[in-house]
Amino acid sequence: MNGSPSPLVGRQEALGALRGALGIGDGFRFLTLVGDPGAGKTRLLSELVTLAGQEGFTTLWGRAAEYEQVLPYSALVDALDDHLHSRRADVVGAVGTAQAEMLAGVFPALASEEGREVPITDRSSLARYRLFRALREMIDTLAGTTGLVLILDDVHWADEGSMEFLDHIVRHPPAGPVLLAAAYRPAQAPPRLAMLVGAAGQRGHEVVVGPLSQAEVEQFLGDEISRVRGRALYEASGGNPFYLEALARMDHTDVGELPPTVLAVLRVELEHLSSTAQRVAQAAAVSADEFEPAIAAVAAEVPQDAALGAIDELVERDIVRARGGRFRFRHPLVRRAAYESAAAGWRVGAHARIAAHLAEVGAPPVVQAHHVQHSGAFGDTHAVGVLLAAARSVIAQAPSTSAHWLQAALRLMPDDLATREERLAVLMELSWAQGVSGRLAEGRDTARELLRLLPYDDYARRGRAARVCALMERQLDRPQEARALLLDELSRMPNPRAAAAVPLRMRLVAESLMRVDFRAAQAVLDLMPDAADDWEPGLAVAVAALRPMPAYAAGRAADALTYAQAADRLLAAVPDDHLAEWLDAIAWLCWAEINLGRYGDALRHFDRAAGVARATGQSYILTNLLAGKARALVMMGRLPQARATAEESVEGARLLDSGQQLVFALTQVCLAASWAGEDDAAILAGEEAVHRGVGGGEVWGAIARYARGQALVNSGRLDEGAEAVLDACDRFDSPRLDRATLMVSCEVLAQAAAARGDEAGAMAWAARAAALDDPGLPAFSGTVPLARAHALRGKDPAAAAAAATQAARMLSEGQRDLDAGRALLVAGLAHLEAGERSLARDSLRSAAAAFDACGARGLKAQTDRELRRLGVRVSGSASGSQPGQQGRGQDALGLSPRELQVAQLVAEGLTNQQIAQRLFLSVRTIETHLSRIFTKLEVSSRVGVATALNRRP
Known part of the structure; x- marks a missing residue:
């Protein structure tokens, strides 16, 4: 943080916004200060510190730096690390040892006292998601009950990991009183940074910091500056406070003769220093944004005593300002002026001297890498080793930084026979790091470069590289390019049945499965043996894992089950390291097991494959595995676990920036939230999945449309939802x-x-379900009598009850507990309509217990209402409520969280317009919620809503 701030002039509107942002008693706030260089953002942040102190908040300040943009999480480390030294025990106690070890990979203050290095067990993009969750929890801990103001300055220079964390915390805010204030230059900021305030909704606010007016400039300059000179300074500076201050410092120079840029003005300021101070200033600028005197002395090649004397001169001239035992330039532009005033060759030497010093004192490769990349010479094997070690140490937390250092290492490596193998290996690492960091197109291009370099007869490695490249093309929603690449590589191989061709053919099978071209997939599989002597370990398992899905799709259930059992046996017999290369094939086995109703096997295999994916950094596979696991959990009715798993998959897909994987994940969020009774969240996820505009003509696009339709039906929008489901089925x-x-x-x-009331139509759909039934897949057979029960309820409720009871038994035997509960609910309603009250009570009680166990709050509430009509005393479910929600009252009334919120405001006497303003929704949305509330509470007026709320248990 800058010291000795100049008096604040004007900015009353901005000050009002700062005071408003400090209203964090009800939770998280996100504030951005946006303005050009020197506009006064940092000065306003200083004012925010003063205001926060008056309110008793803890304030922590960090800054990103222009010349260290690649360093992972540098602004957050700058803000938090010193404070964490004194709070280490509190943080470890709050977040737990495992999360503290993860955070220690970023924050040195949290490293174990023994100094032991924690091995990396999760190399996927989801490792960052877990890091972000741990960091959010740590910030909550630091906030406590008194509040925390976390300031991040110059965020336009922050690394990608920091940007991703800001995006995460805005969408998943901490629960405690936290204000996160970020300042940045709009012209230099990535688009995602500018979108954060909008993502924060009502908790976000943007302050635009513009130039001062002429009157404010005159006030800023004071009486010592004449009006004529003040006007000239205003015109020269454009009202920019920093430029104005820099120009005003040159009080001996005629404004009209000033250099054309402020950087030149700052260089003039530096020229008035002694030669030693100039050299130390340049060395400090090369050293770091916040530098230590010893490092500056090394870079400047002066004794430490001389460096300290020079720093005294720099402080006296307000070039740098003290911060504890370290120092920082008064403004980034001053650092840039000092850096650029040094000769380019001298800067390279200064970086080299700092790198050598850091190596001598045993600094870790991550600390050395920044200086090594600026000073390493072509062919310098030591520099290459440092960069590679640094890249490998940050791959889990900051893969974009890892990719940057891998590229720097490649630039220093000669391309000759002696280094060719190492270059090829580093290129493979680089492709992987780029893919994990979400730069799929760059990873694809690197893999293609690898293919260009590999000899044509190196079939094994070319096959591996082509397969990785095709996977990335698939994630980029370019299936045609993926298929063309695979076919091209296969055409180069003299023996299409060779072991090197098998991985490519497996990828072709997967591409055909995605296109729903099961005949093509089967045709390729028919050409592949089950095993061969020259196959590497794990390949036989991968081939076996692909066989069940085409057989299932072709209606050969018995064959599919046989194949699945054979793959299960092979999987059990091989170690994890034999599976790492073939996880995409294992994923197809898991999805096939879901379709076959083998949920326990599917979960077991999903978990094992996900563990391998995390350990090997295969994020594009991991997100798919998590989405599949969520799908199995939804089918089994384990909704809370399904929702958490699906949301983790969503986070991984967003980090990857893969449209395909995001649609997979959002589809499962939609289904899990819908069956849990969270209609708004379900429909939102379903609409995003459908409107991503990817997956047209492929199975995953159709599943997304189905999920949205199911969510609409569950929310009460029957006609709209039925049409969406019918569309997802391509009208059959x-x-x-x-x-x-x-x-x-x-x-x-x-x-x-x-x-x-369309009984004929309902019977027709029940008949179609029966036509699709396969006796070899008993887990789904219960769907047929359930469909028939819907159709029979209107004309023969007793028969409907019998069919629904049969469906419940069959679905329960198939481990589909949620659907079994739904069937019991239908049976109970049908018994009631048939006048069989005792049977109705029994069925409804069983349904309520099933919904309670599944976490299906909406269905549980509906069932409870029916039981009350029968005179059964019921209470809200403990398992159905969420932390922070009014679970008991909500379950008793059958309202979703948003509906309960609207109902409470109606009971307070607010109009629809007032409720819409209070909740930041449209009036039409409020009217829709109110219509559902009337239906669920069985009232016809706003008075009835208030009465029902007053009666709730």
Whole structure:
């Protein structure tokens, strides 16, 4: 933080915004200060520190630096690390040892007292997501009950990891009283930074810091400056406070003769220093944004006593300012002026001297790497080793930085026979780091460069590189390019059945499966043996893992089950390190097991494959595995676990910036949230999945449309939802959905038709479900009597109850507990309509217990209402409520969290317009919520809503 700030002139509107942002008693706030260099952002942040201190908040300040932009999380470390020294025990106690060890990889203050290095066990992008969650929890701990103001200055220079964390904390804010204030230059900021305030919604506020007016400039200059000179200074500076101050310092120079840029003015200021002070200033600028005298002395090649004397001169002239035992330039522009005033060759030497000093004192490679990359000579093997070690040490926390240092190492490595193998290995690492960091196009290009360099007859490595490249093309939603690449590589191989060709053929199988071209997938598999003597370990398992899905899709359930059992046996017999290369094939086995109703096997294999993916950094596979696991958990009715798993998959997909993986993940969030009764969140996720505009013509795009339709039906929008489900099934003309999802869709459409009174239509959908039934897949057979029960309720409720009871038994045997509960609910309602009150009570009680165990709060509330009508005393479910929600009252009334919020405001007497303003929603949305509230509470007026709320348990 800058010291000795000049008096603040003007900025009253900005000060008001700062005071408003400090209202963090109700939780997180995000504030940005946006302005050109020298506009006064840092000065306003100093004022924020003063205001925060008056309110009793802890204030921590960090700054990103122009010449250290690649250093991971530098602004956060600058802000937090010193404070963490005194709070280490509190933080470790709050976040736990495992998370503290993860955070210690970023914050040296949290390193274990023994200094032991924690091995990296998760190299995927989701390691960053876990780091972000731990960091958010740590910030919550530091905030405590009194509050925390975290200031990050010059964020336009922050590394990608810091940007990702800001995006994360805005979308997942800490619960405690925290204000995060970030200042940046809009012209130099990445687009994602400018979008953060909008993502923060009502908790975000942007302050635009513009130039001072002429009157404010005159006030800033004071009476010592004549009006004529003040006007000239105003015109020369454009009202920019820093430029104005720099010009005013040159009080012996005529404004009209000043250099054309402020940097030149600052160089003039530096020229008035002694020669030693000039040299130390240049050395300090090369050293670091916040420098130590000893390092500056080394870079300047002066004795330490001389360096300290020079620093005294720099402080006296306000070139640098003290910060504890270290020093910082008064403004980044001053540092730039000092840096650029040094000769380019001298700067290289200064970086080299600092790098040598850091190596001598045993600094870790990450600390050395910045200076090594600026000073390392071509062919310098020591420099290459430092850069490679630094890159490998930060891959989990900051893969973009890792990629940067890998590229720097490649630039220093000769391209000759002696280094060719090492270059090829580093290129593979670079492709991986780029992919993990979300730079899929760059990773793809690096893999293509690797293919260009590999000899044509190096079939094994070319096959591996082509397969990785095709995977990235797939994540970029370029399936045609992926397929073309695979076919091109295969055409180069003299023996299409050789072991080197098998991985490429496996990838072709996967591409065909994604396109729902199961015949093509089967045709390729038919050309592949189950094993061969020259196959590497794990390849036989991978081939076996691909066989169940095409067989299932072709309606050969018995064959698919046989293949799945064989793959299960092979998997159990091989160690994890044999699976790392083939996780995409293992993922297809897991998804096939879901379709076959083998949920326990699917979960076991998903967990094992996800563990390998984390350890080997295969993020693009991990997000898919997590989405699949969430799908299995939804089918089994384990909704809270499914929601958490799906959201983790979403975070990984966003970090990867992969549209395909994001759609996979959002689809499962939609389904898990919908069955949990969180209609708004479900529909939001479903609409984002559908509107991403990727996956057209492929199975995952159809599943996303189905999920959105299911969410609409569950929210009460039956006609709209039924139409969306029908569209997802391509109106059954040429459906891309799997058989199980098609059967469930028929049940949904039967339910919607029955609700409209269309008994014939409901029976037709029940008949279609029966036509899709496969006796070899008993886990789904219960869907048929459930669809029939919907159709029968209107004309024969007793028969409907019998069909629903049968469905519940069959679904329960198939481990589909949520659907079994739904069938019991239908059975209970049908018994009630048939006048069989005792049977109705029994079925509804069983349904309520099932929904309670599944975490299906909306269905539980609906069932409880029916039980009350039968005179059964019920209470809200403990398992159904969420922390911070009014779970008991909500469950008792059957309202979603948002509906309960609207109902409470209605009871307070607010109009729809006032409620819309209070909740930042549209009036139409409020009207929609109110319509559902009337239906659920069985009232017809706003007075009835208030009465129902007053009666709730």
